[in-house]
Amino acid sequence: MFELKANTAQSVKNDVLSGLTVALALVPEAVAFAFVAGVDPLVGLYAAFMVGLITAVFGGRPGMISGATGALAVVMVSLVADHGVEYLFATVVLMGILQITAGALKLGKFIRMVPHPVMLGFVNGLAIVIFLAQLSQFGLAGEAGWLEGTTLQGSVIDVAWLETSNLLRMLGLVALTMAVIYFLPKFTRAIPSSLAAILVVTGLVIGFNLDTRVVGDVAAIAGGLPQFHIPSVPFTFETLQIILPYSIILAAIGLIESLLTLRLVDEITQSHGNGNRECLGQGLANTVTGMFGGMGGCAMIGQSMINVNSGGRGRLSGIVAALSLLAFILVGSAWIEKIPLAALVGVMFMVVLGTFEWSSLRIMNKIPRSDAFVLVLVSGVTVVSDLAVAVVVGVIVSALVFAWNNAKQIRVQRSEHDTSQYYTVTGPLFFGSTTAFLTQFSVSEDKNDVIIDFLGSKVCDHSGLEAIDTLAERYLKAGKTVHLLHLSQDCKNLLKKAGNLVEVNVIEDPRYLVPVID
Template identity: 70%
Template sequence: MFENSSALRSSLKNDILSGLTVALALVPEAVAFAIIAGVEPLVGLYAAFMVGLITSIFGGRPGMISGATGAMAVVMVALVASHGVEYLFAAVVLTGIIQLAAGVLRIARFIRLVPHPVMLGFVNGLAIVILLAQLGQFGQPGEIGWAAGTFLEGSILDVAWLPTNQLTMMFGLVFLTMAIIHFLPKLTTSIPSSLVAILVVSLAVVGLNIDTRVVGDIASIAGGFPTLHIPAVPMSFETLRVIFPYAVVLAAIGLIESLLTLRLIDEITETRGNGNRECIGQGLANTVTGFFGGMGGCAMIGQSMINVNSGGRGRLSGITAALSLLAFILFASSLIEQIPIAALVGVMFIVVIGTFEWSSFRIIRRVPKQDAFVLITVSAVTVFTDLAVAVVVGVIISALVFAWNHAKEVRVEKRENRYGSHYYTVHGPLFFGSTAKFSEQFTPRDDNNDVIIDFADSRVVDHSGIEAIDALAMRYKKNGRSLHLIHLSRECKKLLKKAGDMVEVNVVEDPNYFVAIEDADWGDEPMVN
């Protein structure tokens, strides 16, 4: 009992301290993403508070941190620029409703279709995006940088670097932060090293009066408690026509990033979250946030990694991060605004190092070329476009490669048995990619009057396979041949429309499997509490 009590106290302490660390790192991120979206900094901070709090309570992955994200912000900017922030709030509400529907319909199961190379590309691409986002802190915003006139113009790299003395000091403080985070756990793990690093560097800057950029140089974070705000937009079909495309894209990006981050945290913690519950949590968070003047959001891989690496594994860590952020806004803005940007950049650099799958360089020559291509493509698309596009592209490429490889596996052996019947043995899967090769290996016009097709070494995967069998049966029927289909599953026989009466049933030997016509109900996923 005493061991359980001690473990509980340690867990609560870790959750609270890691949550506080995450809250400090959330401030500049939320402000930066609000600026990207073209809204006031408090709109991003309110979103980080509300989305983080609601998903921590109702979401499906304890320890995962959600808030305003850059992936969603880049979509929002066009809507804000063309119609104003009120339309953004309405779109966020609709985004939440779509995500709630996805959770009810249990769409999360489809994240299982994301192959491992796509997952690696997602992680590596997002690590690069986080790194590039920090590089802007080393420049002077609003000034033309060294990238002018190149393909990098207008990107996060298109900044004019700080003066040499400030740049040197910035690098020094970043290095000090990273050194503390790296070496402190070798001495003690009782306090998150990231939190100690932020406090030490902040005290050093204030105590030594070091001239360096602080959070307050980005924007003021002082504000009041978020209040109920019904989006001031016309309740009309025209409004729906404007916001619906944005809401669909935002919902897709939010769910993809959240579910992939959930999978990553699952692997790190060796536990399992509930994807469908996370969809509902994200939907509820965005719906509420839209009614309280927030820009919406989704899971944040960087802050989630900070939380997990700092020992935060329970729901209390996310709740602490959200409530701490609100306390910063209400009561401690003047103190938080004194935190050096370099300290937070150092924390994020450690996140980049921990997030990037360095093993990719080791295995890239060992895995099949198509997997290596998918990994590199997804990483590049994540960096240059957005996460949702990258994942979709990766899944499509992987699916096409899989279909092409397996389409070549189907083969048919033909022989004549002792009764004078032509006996075909089918090997390999029968699905949309292999039906053409399957059909062209039969010769109904030249075969004997009695024909047997044995599917014992094959499996009918989808409706295209069923249709191919039906079409083949019609060809034999037109040529006056007697056809016998053996060793098909019971479901195959049920789905065959034209050749159903040609199937011979063998209760002992016939296989039992399902054809992918509709998605089966996989049941609720086990979840961690």
């Protein structure tokens, strides 16, 4: 069940080294997202450890990394500010229970309803978000940014930039990190290039005593083991009213980001994860995390890309990343705090370059305009709002475009057969095509005996049934007899108003069987 055993010694080495690399990148991210949520850095670090470990063991996608994320942190801000951190822990527990319920109901399969342009928009938008999140590392904390007095004041790009010498030093170290990551694989893959880059830049800064910010300047990460802790909140209906809306939003965002990241890792590794199992794993992780003083989390696309690109494919990589992070908290904090922020920023910039779907820019003029619009829309909404809203908006717009295009495919061909008027219907009949369907019949001009053949048509919803019923009533009021051929059983059962005027060819009626796929 746990799939801890790797196939070869090489895969074990890859998983261990990539897991260590991911753990180093998890530290500043967890601390930063804790600050975003307004909680102590250890709350973010504990979440990264527990969510990462539990999802690595029980989740549905080996090689995918989970932890505290910015998409969830921005939702938690107002809850923590208004009610305190204990309500956050209670919210995370309820969030996990909702995610377990989603997994038990096998709702993970619905991620396949997300169209490819939405997936591209999600990836591009998230790459931009990851890039923008790194800009604060080039600024002075607590000082007004260069956009003070404008509508963008306080945004992620409103940074009080470092003075020139420090800024240039920071940029140089970032560039060196990126260069090592890019060129090292051309010579050897014995060690993950991201880990090598962090070690090289850290050694350079320590060896030459360069004046640049390190992890320890952001926050102290030393701490003990997370302690079991039932959230100190009143167990009342009023408390449920407070935490339930937040729990629903967090559960939705967490599952959407996790399942979309799962799909992305599937494509990169040419393998197949289990969406429903991932829902269960995420739910279990958040339920436990809330009981141990963590801020909750979900899959992290940046760290997942670092892991996969560093050779991490098995569950062992996620386990090593989580346990290494715990080791950093317990005994290795003094070393980790010496890592230059520039090295970690460089790693994340390479993640941005690898995550962004550059091919989407080349195909803009080759795909339908509607798909291009959805791609750009989802990217933009991901940046200015959040992932869940962006995906929902993208799916809705894609569904409306699909409905509009399919509504134009309904065709009704009119002909005469002896004493009867014969109509042949082709194309889907649903809410979007009912108006076009009804306008193609000439009730007043038709003969008294009318035959309408639905063999080439599929009645998709109740609106289609109502359109057929409306048409039958029109012929009834005109004193004419209408025969409806090749309707499915559900159509026959619902067409009550037509009464005995409806004649159905039972022998040739198709049965529309829709397979249920878990």
